[in-house]
Amino acid sequence: MRAMTLADVDAVLSIEQAVQIYPWSRGNFTDALDSGYLCFVAEVAGEIAGYAVLMPGVGEAELLNIGVAASHQRQGMGGGMLSALCKIATDKQLYRLFLEVRASNLAALTLYRRAGFEQVGVRRGYYRDAQGSEDALVMACELSGKSNG
């Protein structure tokens, strides 16, 4: 995993558009880079196969986006990226990671639970579109405990 740059956005966007139901736009990624968010790509044999965007706050950070190319899913990349993100956040004195996930996103929910995230809240009807609305589950992972043990 390495830091994402503007030159990576085309490759990241093509994975994003293929794997996310409601993909981020190019502007979402360039804004994240411009804002100094912690943006990473994971490479396999020199090709970008995954990405993640972390928004740091005071002592905490929020995982805004994570995706793995379909051809690389279920091979441990998502879990590996989460572990690396936890280490990076801990090194930056961030003690808790938050995220929001669609209640129906079983793959992501399972990944997050296995990585040590627990549900701490629910935002009813948070995701809205023409088809209706869906709850967002708010999950958190305490990093201090991880770094100690």
Ligand SMILES: CC(C)(COP(=O)(O)OP(=O)(O)OC[C@H]1O[C@@H](n2cnc3c(N)ncnc32)[C@H](O)[C@@H]1OP(=O)(O)O)[C@@H](O)C(=O)NCCC(=O)NCCS
């Ligand atoms: C969620 C996502 C990032 C997981 O990436 P991944 O590289 O496939 O994850 P891993 O291989 O590390 O999987 C870790 C564990 O998560 C669970 N998991 C992952 N994908 C799963 C799926 N499709 N169904 C059920 N469980 C799944 C499994 O427990 C898996 O371990 P196992 O393979 O040993 O059973 C990937 O599916 C993805 O990009 N999805 C689309 C984008 C998305 O939903 N992002 C999150 C919300 S922003």
